[in-house]
Structure formats: C-alpha cells, structure tokens
Amino acid sequence: MTTRAVTAAVATTTDRQAAPARTPSLDPVAGRRTILMVEDEESITQPLAEALAREGFDSRVAGTVAQALEEADRRPPDLVLLDVMLPDGSGYEVCRTLRERSKVPIIMLTARGEETDRIVGLELGADDYIVKPFSAREVAARIRAVLRRSEAEPANEQEGPLTIGPVRLDSDRRSAELNGEPLDLTRKEWELLRMLMSEAGAVINRERLIDEVWDTNWYGSTKTLDVHVSSLRKKLGDDPQKPRLIHTVRGVGFRFSAADEL
Numbered sequence: 711m712t713t714r715a716v717t718a719a720v721a722t723t724t725d726r727q728a729a730p731a732r733t734p735s736l737d738p739v740a741g742r743r744t745i746l747m748v749e750d751e752e753s754i755t756q757p758l759a760e761a762l763a764r765e766g767f768d769s770r771v772a773g774t775v776a777q778a779l780e781e782a783d784r785r786p787p788d789l790v791l792l793d794v795m796l797p798d799g800s801g802y803e804v805c806r807t808l809r810e811r812s813k814v815p816i817i818m819l820t821a822r823g824e825e826t827d828r829i830v831g832l833e834l835g836a837d838d839y840i841v842k843p844f845s846a847r848e849v850a851a852r853i854r855a856v857l858r859r860s861e862a863e864p865a866n867e868q869e870g871p872l873t874i875g876p877v878r879l880d881s882d883r884r885s886a887e888l889n890g891e892p893l894d895l896t897r898k899e900w901e902l903l904r905m906l907m908s909e910a911g912a913v914i915n916r917e918r919l920i921d922e923v924w925d926t927n928w929y930g931s932t933k934t935l936d937v938h939v940s941s942l943r944k945k946l947g948d949d950p951q952k953p954r955l956i957h958t959v960r961g962v963g964f965r966f967s968a969a970d971e972l
C-alpha cells in the first residue's frame with residue numbers, strides 16, 4: 711500500500727464532492743462533531759480534513775502517539791480516527807490507553823490484507839476499522855454509523871441490572887457477575903453477552919450479532935464472533951460440547967438460555 715494510493719483515493723472523492731454537500735439537516739447525528747485524526751501522513755490528513763469539513767465535521771490532527779494522548783486529554787474529541795503506523799509507536803498503544811480512560815469511539819485505519827491487525831484493534835476496544843486506501847466519503851459514512859451507535863448507548867444503559875440464572879449484567883457499570891463473582895470481560899464480550907441475554911430464549915442470528923456488536927459495515931472474518939463466543943463460554947464455565955448458557959444454533963446463530971431453562 712503506497713501513500714500515493716491513499717492520496718489518489720482521497721483526491722478522487724474530493725473532486726467528486728466539489729458539488730454542493732449533502733444537507734446537514736438530513737444527518738441523523740445532529741450538531742458539529744470533532745474528529746481527532748491520529749496520522750502522521752499529511753497526504754492523508756489534509757485532503758481528509760477538507761472532505762470531513764464539507765461533511766460537517768470539525769477535525770484536528772495528531773501526528774504521534776504522544777500528541778494523540780495529550781490532545782485527547784486536553785480537548786476530548788467526539789471520535790478518533792487512528793492509524794496503526796505512527797512515528798513514535800503504534801496506534802494500538804493509543805487505542806489501549808484511550809480505552810482505559812474513556813469510551814470515545816475509535817475507528818482504526820489499517821493496511822489492506824492485514825486481517826490480524828484489524829482483529830487486534832477490535833479486541834483492544836476499537837469500534838470499527840477502515841482499510842486503506844479509502845475514500846473520504848467512506849470515512850464520513852463510517853464516522854456517522856459509529857457515532858449513531860455510540861450515542862444510542864446511553865438509553866440502553868439505563869436498563870439496570872439483568873439477571874438470568876447465575877449471570878448478572880449491570881449496564882450502568884458495564885460489569886458482569888457469575889454466581890456473585892465478578893467476570894473479567896472485554897468490551898466486545900460484554901456487549902455480546904448483553905445482546906444474547908437481552909433476548910434470552912430467542913436465537914439471534916450471526917449477521918445481527920456481528921452488525922450490532924461490531925459494525926453494520928463489517929466485512930472481516932466472521933470467525934471473530936466464534937472466537938468471542940468461545941471465550942465467553944470459557945469465562946462463564948460453559949462446556950462447548952454441552953453448553954448450559956450459550957447454545958449454538960447451527961447455521962443460524964446463538965441463543966442464551968431462557969430463565970426457566972436454568
């Protein structure tokens with residue numbers, strides 16, 4: 711992947727979008743949002759910043775790991791676009807540190823073909839990823855999707871604790887317990903468990919789980935879902951051959967046991 715390819719992709723979209731921008735009032739995410747771009751290549755950040763401005767976003771740039779953490783602390787952005795390759799370290803470091811401090815939505819910018827990179831990013835708590843070379847229009851669409859999703863969360867979080875059998879989920883604290891003992895779950899494991907438990911007894915198909923826990927634009931390996939289910943089962947003490955809590959419905963999806971089955 712060359713810098714030129716990225717520049718070309720961004721530039722092409724920029725030309726195409728020289729026509730009047732879409733009406734901001736149609737945007738479901740109201741108000742101007744600030745995007746922090748963590749990327750050291752100006753050939754990417756400059757055209758992208760211009761395109762994002764036309765799409766109704768404010769943006770700032772941080773070119774290093776250190777600048778990114780400082781900037782995110784000083785003026786918390788509404789979303790972070792995060793490159794993996796940075797001059798003083800890795801974007802994963804930034805992702806991990808930001809996740810410890812806040813729930814700010816993070817979209818990783820990754821190189822084509824590096825599936826492992828994408829999975830690592832998602833496991834560290836990134837909300838989505840975009841593969842280079844990308845178009846500015848694609849980036850703006852992903853930003854909107856991720857913002858919509860993250861801003862819809864507070865409503866769900868008022869649900870209060872949910873207990874089914876030995877498992878208790880606390881949405882306010884995003885925590886979980888098994889037989890009264892705290893469970894150490896990753897963000898995605900927690901979200902997956904919440905989704906399964908919120909419709910306990912019903913089968914949720916794979917596509918929907920992937921859409922809602924990862925992203926509607928997911929086109930990575932669906933193995934990630936199986937990896938997360940398997941890890942959840944392990945933490946819940948569920949035997950994959952004879953699961954009591956999370957059942958596999960072959961070819962369809964997964965089902966959490968209804969309260970009266972337990």
Ligand code: CA
Binds near residue numbers: 751793
């Ligand atoms: Ca870079």
